[in-house]
Amino acid sequence: MFTTARNIGKNAFPAIVRDMALLTAGATVTAFACKAMAIPQGLIFGGFSGAGLLLHEATGWLSPGRWLLALNAPFFLVAWRVLGRRFLLYSLYGMFCLGILIDAIPTRMDFSNATIGALATGLVMGVGTGLALLSRGSQGGMDIVGRCLNRWFGIPIGRIYLGFDFALFSAGAIMLGPAPAARSLAVTAAMAFSVEMVLKFFGGWMAHAPASVSAATAPMREAA
Numbered sequence: 001m002f003t004t005a006r007n008i009g010k011n012a013f014p015a016i017v018r019d020m021a022l023l024t025a026g027a028t029v030t031a032f033a034c035k036a037m038a039i040p041q042g043l044i045f046g047g048f049s050g051a052g053l054l055l056h057e058a059t060g061w062l063s064p065g066r067w068l069l070a071l072n073a074p075f076f077l078v079a080w081r082v083l084g085r086r087f088l089l090y091s092l093y094g095m096f097c098l099g100i101l102i103d104a105i106p107t108r109m110d111f112s113n114a115t116i117g118a119l120a121t122g123l124v125m126g127v128g129t130g131l132a133l134l135s136r137g138s139q140g141g142m143d144i145v146g147r148c149l150n151r152w153f154g155i156p157i158g159r160i161y162l163g164f165d166f167a168l169f170s171a172g173a174i175m176l177g178p179a180p181a182a183r184s185l186a187v188t189a190a191m192a193f194s195v196e197m198v199l200k201f202f203g204g205w206m207a208h209a210p211a212s213v214s215a216a217t218a219p220m221r222e223a224a
Contacts, residue, residue, distance in 0.1 A: 015136075022135035023094040030128030030139065031101035036109045037121040044172045044184035046165035046191070048072060048141035054172055068141075075144045082148055090137020091144065098139050114183055122187035126158075126194025133157065133195070134202055157199065158192035 034045070044050055052067030062070065072095075080088045111117030132139045138147060142164055146157040165188035173181035 019090060019135040019137060020093070022131050023090060023137050023139075024097055026128045026130070026132030026135070027094055027097035027101050027139060028128070029131060030125055031098055031105050032107065033121055033125035033128060035102050035105040036107040037117070037124060038187070040108050040110065041114070041117050041121065041183070042180060043118065043121065043187055044169060044176065044180050046142075046161065046168060046184065046188050050165070050168050050172070050184075054168065054175060057175060072140050076140070078148060079138075079144045082151070083144075087137055087147075090135060091140055094132055094135075094137050094143075095140040115186065118183040118186040119190045122190025122192075123194045125187070126191035127198055129161075129191065130195045130198025130202070133199060156196060158194075158196040161195065162188055162192040 038045065045053060048068055048071045051071060055061075055067045056063060076088060076091070079091060109117075111120070129139065129143065133143060133147070138144055142161055145164070146160040149155050149160050150157050166185065169181040169185045169188070172184065
């Protein structure tokens with residue numbers, strides 16, 4: 001019995017290290033894209049961060065950060081029930097890393113062409129999100145929604161982001177004007193493409209690794 005438990009622990013340790021490394025790397029890349037690329041260009045954030053900002057602007061009730069927590073809370077409960085406690089704990093770690101790194105990164109990038117800047121931001125942000133999704137966790141928000149819908153219906157995760165952000169930026173165009181919304185939609189389109197490419201390429205490669213989670217590229221088959 002003790003030998004079996006010890007072997008299970010040894011087999012699980014590399015997977016834990018891999019997942020933590022993917023979440024940390026994903027948070028670092030995503031934080032860089034947000035802090036150094038998106039914010040200096042005045043782009044509207046997609047996902048739950050952008051939804052929280054627009055709800056704050058529309059209602060004036062809560063701060064964007066509190067709206068973000070309020071939107072995330074029910075989906076973390078869903079993640080716990082549908083995707084398991086392990087996914088929940090990993091996702092909390094991913095959110096914590098992302099929040100810390102966004103504040104810590106001092107770099108700023110300037111783009112002479114707004115369209116190129118928007119597309120570059122989306123591609124980099126998609127790499128960060130894709131790396132996190134290759135783990136058995138996420139960065140919270142739409143990552144959780146994307147995993148659940150992918151698991152239930154087989155919808156590609158990048159398309160889920162694109163659909164949500166299209167609706168979000170349509171509302172943003174009414175409130176903030178069409179130009180910022182159009183550039184932000186370009187970010188989302190580039191991000192959706194980048195996420196799909198990361199999951200398609202690296203997900204297939206990870207299919208040959210122990211304790212693979214390559215199911216991120218197909219309907220979710222992870223054990224909860």
